[in-house]
Amino acid sequence: MDEILLETESKMQAAIQNMEKRFTNVRAGRANPAILDGVMVSYYGTDTPLKQLATISVPEARQLMIKPFDKTSIGAIEKAIFEANIGLTPNNLGDSIILNIPALTEETRKEYVKQVKQIAEEGRIALRNVRQEANNDIKKLEDITEDDKKDAALDIQELINTYNKKVDELLKEKEQELLQV
Numbered sequence: 001m002d003e004i005l006l007e008t009e010s011k012m013q014a015a016i017q018n019m020e021k022r023f024t025n026v027r028a029g030r031a032n033p034a035i036l037d038g039v040m041v042s043y044y045g046t047d048t049p050l051k052q053l054a055t056i057s058v059p060e061a062r063q064l065m066i067k068p069f070d071k072t073s074i075g076a077i078e079k080a081i082f083e084a085n086i087g088l089t090p091n092n093l094g095d096s097i098i099l100n101i102p103a104l105t106e107e108t109r110k111e112y113v114k115q116v117k118q119i120a121e122e123g124r125i126a127l128r129n130v131r132q133e134a135n136n137d138i139k140k141l142e143d144i145t146e147d148d149k150k151d152a153a154l155d156i157q158e159l160i161n162t163y164n165k166k167v168d169e170l171l172k173e174k175e176q177e178l179l180q181v
Contacts, residue, residue: 001144001152008134008156012127012163019123019167023174026112026119031058031101035088036066041080043073050077064088064099071095104178112178120171124164131160 024034039050050056054068054077068074078097081090091098104112138152 001138001141001148004134004137004141005152005155005159008130009159011130011133012159015123015126015130016163016166016170018126019119020170022119023116023170026116026174026178031060031062031064031099033058033064035086035101036064036081036084039080039084039086041073041076043076050080053077062101062103064101066090066097066099067095068097109178113175116171116174116178120167123167127160127163127167131156 024032025037033051033056036050036056040047041050041053042048043053050066053070053073054066057065057067059065066077068077074092074095074097078090078092081088081097081099088099088101091100134156135153138149138156141149144152
């Protein structure tokens, strides 16, 4: 039974980490190298993550600088950023690429808040699925009493309550970050 609780908690932590990772992909008007995490560059015929081909730095609050390790890949990197459709236009400086992050409009901010709320709801759904799975595992156990099963279900409910509070806190933080001008 303890094994089920530990496994449940680790799955819930994984769900929260996944949600946090997805939150970082929603940009808040500030330069964040995580915006480029999904960008794949066709490098010598192989799709390669951008962060493996270049260093990505933040020289200013609303600017990203990409310095490729191999200067010949700069055109491919520029093309990959265009094709990634992340709403940023690369400026090729010859040896590096600058991405200027535009200020967010009020409408865009509200759209991003909706997106973040959707991600948070998907996180809650993942937590509920983990709880359901754990409760089913407990019901299948035959070598424990009904009272122990009920106690375990209560422990799992406490876990999900704790993790739902985390979801709410993370959502509130991200909303404030997005709505900050």
